[in-house]
Amino acid sequence: MTIFCRDPAGRYLLVNRQFARHAGAAHPNEIVGKTDGELPWGDLFREEDDQILASGHPLLHQQQLCHGEESDYWIETHKVPLYDELGDPFALFGVVNEIGQHKALEQTFKQQQLLQRRLLDAIPDPIRLEDHDGRVLDCNQAFLDFMGLQASEVLGHNIGQHLPPQMPMGRGEYCLLDARGQGRHLEIIRVEVPDDNGLSLGVLTLSRDITGLRTTQAQLQQEQHYDSLTGLLKLSHFLQTSRHLGGRPAGLLLIDLQHFREINDRFGIRIADRLLSQVAQRLQRLTPANALLCRVAADDFALLLPEPGKPLLEWSQRLQEELMAPYQVEEHRIQVTAFLGIAQGRANDAERLLGHAEAALAEGKRLQQHSTLFDPLLYQQLQRRKRLSADLPQAIRSAELVAVYQPIICARQDKLHGAELLCRWPHPQLGMISPDEFIPLAEELGLIGRLGDLMLEQGCAQLARWQAVWPSLMLSVNLSPLQFRDPGLCDHVQACARRHGIAPATLELEITEGVLMENADEIEQNLSSLIRAGFQLAIDDFGTGYCSLAYLPRLEVATLKLDRSFTRDLVSNGATTAIVRSVIGLGHELGIQITAEGVETQEQHRWLSEAGCDRLQGYLFSRPLPPDEFGRSYGLGD
Numbered sequence: 033m034t035i036f037c038r039d040p041a042g043r044y045l046l047v048n049r050q051f052a053r054h055a056g057a058a059h060p061n062e063i064v065g066k067t068d069g070e071l072p073w074g075d076l077f078r079e080e081d082d083q084i085l086a087s088g089h090p091l092l093h094q095q096q097l098c099h100g101e102e103s104d105y106w107i108e109t110h111k112v113p114l115y116d117e118l119g120d121p122f123a124l125f126g127v128v129n130e131i132g133q134h135k136a137l138e139q140t141f142k143q144q145q146l147l148q149r150r151l152l153d154a155i156p157d158p159i160r161l162e163d164h165d166g167r168v169l170d171c172n173q174a175f176l177d178f179m180g181l182q183a184s185e186v187l188g189h190n191i192g193q194h195l196p197p198q199m200p201m202g203r204g205e206y207c208l209l210d211a212r213g214q215g216r217h218l219e220i221i222r223v224e225v226p227d228d229n230g231l232s233l234g235v236l237t238l239s240r241d242i243t244g245l246r247t248t249q250a251q252l253q254q255e256q257h258y259d260s261l262t263g264l265l266k267l268s269h270f271l272q273t274s275r276h277l278g279g280r281p282a283g284l285l286l287i288d289l290q291h292f293r294e295i296n297d298r299f300g301i302r303i304a305d306r307l308l309s310q311v312a313q314r315l316q317r318l319t320p321a322n323a324l325l326c327r328v329a330a331d332d333f334a335l336l337l338p339e340p341g342k343p344l345l346e347w348s349q350r351l352q353e354e355l356m357a358p359y360q361v362e363e364h365r366i367q368v369t370a371f372l373g374i375a376q377g378r379a380n381d382a383e384r385l386l387g388h389a390e391a392a393l394a395e396g397k398r399l400q401q402h403s404t405l406f407d408p409l410l411y412q413q414l415q416r417r418k419r420l421s422a423d424l425p426q427a428i429r430s431a432e433l434v435a436v437y438q439p440i441i442c443a444r445q446d447k448l449h450g451a452e453l454l455c456r457w458p459h460p461q462l463g464m465i466s467p468d469e470f471i472p473l474a475e476e477l478g479l480i481g482r483l484g485d486l487m488l489e490q491g492c493a494q495l496a497r498w499q500a501v502w503p504s505l506m507l508s509v510n511l512s513p514l515q516f517r518d519p520g521l522c523d524h525v526q527a528c529a530r531r532h533g534i535a536p537a538t539l540e541l542e543i544t545e546g547v548l549m550e551n552a553d554e555i556e557q558n559l560s561s562l563i564r565a566g567f568q569l570a571i572d573d574f575g576t577g578y579c580s581l582a583y584l585p586r587l588e589v590a591t592l593k594l595d596r597s598f599t600r601d602l603v604s605n606g607a608t609t610a611i612v613r614s615v616i617g618l619g620h621e622l623g624i625q626i627t628a629e630g631v632e633t634q635e636q637h638r639w640l641s642e643a644g645c646d647r648l649q650g651y652l653f654s655r656p657l658p659p660d661e662f663g664r665s666y667g668l669g670d
């Protein structure tokens with residue numbers, strides 16, 4: 033530090049050792065009495081000194097870069113004028129510090145600040161720091177741009193009125209308008225910034241613009257939820273949306289356009305697509321605003337009407353007519369056929385309603401009826417059919433199906449002649465299922481052969497045990513017409529009988545009239561092979577089909593089983609009485625035995641016996657029985 037004191041004329045009154053050294057003198061005394069003119073720097077400061085003395089204003093903290101011999105250096109100067117008691121200046125007191133180090137630090141600091149500024153401004157996300165009163169202490173350019181404000185309007189000001197009130201600390205997402213009035217999605221993080229002492233300096237708010245991300249997400253959602261061709265809801269979103277509609281009453285229409293594949297083939301996919309979107313537009317126009325419309329599949333649409341209020345069937349018929357009015361697609365005039373299935377229920381139960389509407393639609397198509405209301409009874413039947421079809425294969429595989437036996441009585445002697453094997457399915461959940469229900473299913477599913485084998489096996493095994501007690505006991509087994517298409521049928525039956533030691537003559541195979549009427553070679557083959565092998569043939573349900581009597585002698589049929597409808601009407605209907613009498617007569621002429629089915633009353637029993645009917649079967653004698661019960665009832669053992 034150099035210290036000096038000069039009088040108003042610039043003559044040195046006092047200097048310190050440092051000053052003297054600086055001026056090139058060995059001792060301060062060498063300087064005292066001299067003026068600047070005699071020193072190395074000359075009159076450089078003269079004018080300045082005069083000004084200070086004249087104005088009376090001290091000069092403080094003046095910083096200057098000096099050019100030394102070896103290097104440049106910075107100094108800081110303070111000069112204070114001194115006055116006597118009369119107020120006249122008598123001296124100028126000065127202190128000069130070399131501030132090289134201080135200056136360098138300051139410059140580094142400035143550079144760092146600049147760098148920090150640049151960095152902050154280069155960040156595209158708005159950042160601001162505010163004190164606890166909400167005054168902005170600092171912010172970056174992105175923040176100013178977002179707000180559309182100048183730094184001077186922001187720094188030191190409370191700009192709370194521009195921002196959403198009460199942004200909590202931590203992370204949050206906000207939708208704000210930027211300076212250009214555009215909505216932006218911002219992810220905002222707010223954290224306390226501590227000062228050196230660990231006290232809170234203020235709150236730093238970092239915002240990230242995630243508008244792009246959110247827009248893409250929204251687009252993706254649109255694609256996920258809406259069909260791109262028609263703009264209608266996709267099925268998944270339709271169902272999801274309907275769940276929020278609550279339990280209010282609703283109607284659901286399923287609309288199925290017909291022959292769309294042909295339209296595709298004939299006009300090409302482009303025209304077909306345009307047609308579909310026109311159909312969708314028409315649907316939108318024709319449906320109330322609160323309806324949910326969805327494209328279920330290529331050419332199927334669903335429509336959920338909350339609180340329909342009007343009779344749905346009529347409304348649906350009108351909709352169907354309007355949908356079938358021709359469409360003009362470019363130069364083509366195209367007409368489509370639509371079938372509609374209608375279901376009613378609760379709005380939040382759309383999935384089930386859709387199933388119901390589907391069932392109604394299927395039924396409508398079967399009946400060629402354009403609008404069809406769901407019929408719960410029919411649906412239950414269909415559901416049950418589906419369930420049974422699904423369970424039947426396993427039931428057959430695991431021999432869940434069992435045989436019951438109904439006695440056949442010899443009319444003349446009033447004693448047991450034999451038994452008819454009837455199949456039962458004790459379903460684990462649905463209870464006992466009648467063969468009238470599952471035999472057609474087994475036929476449809478191609479399982480009747482295996483079912484027949486299973487029953488024949490059970491029947492022969494049982495018959496063998498009973499014949500041990502009663503050797504001439506007959507067993508009648510029902511065969512499906514489809515089994516006769518299997519060329520191996522006869523071999524199979526023969527093998528089974530042989531395996532159990534059953535004489536073919538004690539096994540009667542019941543077939544329906546239809547089998548005789550079919551002209552297929554396998555059937556003829558099977559029938560004649562079975563007869564040749566010695567099995568008895570019975571025509572079941574005789575009188576319900578169109579059997580040509582001419583077949584009977586040729587095929588050596590042993591028995592005609594008169595259908596139970598004849599037995600029922602016997603006493604009341606004169607024509608039936610006549611038919612039955614003549615069938616018995618004709619049968620006997622041809623050497624054929626007659627069994628009457630469905631004998632329920634003593635009156636029928638008496639009449640049939642008197643008319644010469646050979647055998648009787650029916651509830652009057654017994655219902656079909658499980659084998660042990662049958663055995664006990666007829667003294668055949670268990």
Ligand code: C2E
Pocket residue numbers: 438453454455466467468471484487510511512542572573596629630631632649650651652656
């Ligand atoms: P079906 O061969 O005409 O058998 C006679 C049906 O009449 C049996 O019904 C029997 O329980 C019933 N029935 C017997 N007596 C009376 C009566 O007095 N009154 C009335 N109302 N009904 C009586 P089920 O057991 O339900 O069998 C129905 C049909 O299922 C059978 O008619 C037969 O066509 C078929 N079926 C039964 N088991 C088999 C089988 O193992 N294989 C094949 N392919 N079909 C079978």
Ligand code: CA
Pocket residue numbers: 452510542572
């Ligand atoms: Ca039968």
Ligand code: CA
Pocket residue numbers: 572573593595596629
């Ligand atoms: Ca029958």
